[in-house]
Amino acid sequence: MHDRIFANQAALGVPSLKEHAVALSLNTATFGQCLDSGKFAGIIEEDVKLGETLGVQSTPTIYINGRALLGAQPFDVFQSMIDEELASKTSKK
Numbered sequence: 042m043h044d045r046i047f048a049n050q051a052a053l054g055v056p057s058l059k060e061h062a063v064a065l066s067l068n069t070a071t072f073g074q075c076l077d078s079g080k081f082a083g084i085i086e087e088d089v090k091l092g093e094t095l096g097v098q099s100t101p102t103i104y105i106n107g108r109a110l111l112g113a114q115p116f117d118v119f120q121s122m123i124d125e126e127l128a129s130k131t132s133k134k
Contacts, residue, residue, distance in 0.1 A: 042067070 045061050046053065052060075055076060062072040075081075092102075096109070103110045103119075106126040110118065 042061060042065060045065065046058075049057070049061070058076060059069065059073055062069050095104070099111060101113060105119070105122050108122065108126070110122060
């Protein structure tokens with residue numbers, strides 16, 4: 042579902058999500074019931090608000106010790122940022 046949603050970002054409404062579930066042979070009754078119930082709507086809303094507060098404008102946005110890393114990045118970029126953070130924590134001791 043993750044891959045399908047990212048491949049079809051213009052089709053994220055409830056009807057489209059249900060179509061994705063059918064195409065992926067999910068248990069559509071359970072999926073539809075969960076989606077229609079709004080059971081997780083509050084949690085999602087909180088996450089969206091937090092992202093907006095932090096200035097997230099795109100995905101992926103990953104935070105490493107409060108530093109934003111924007112967009113898809115190669116492993117080397119993650120490793121470099123983590124190493125910098127570890128070095129700064131060690132030097133402060």
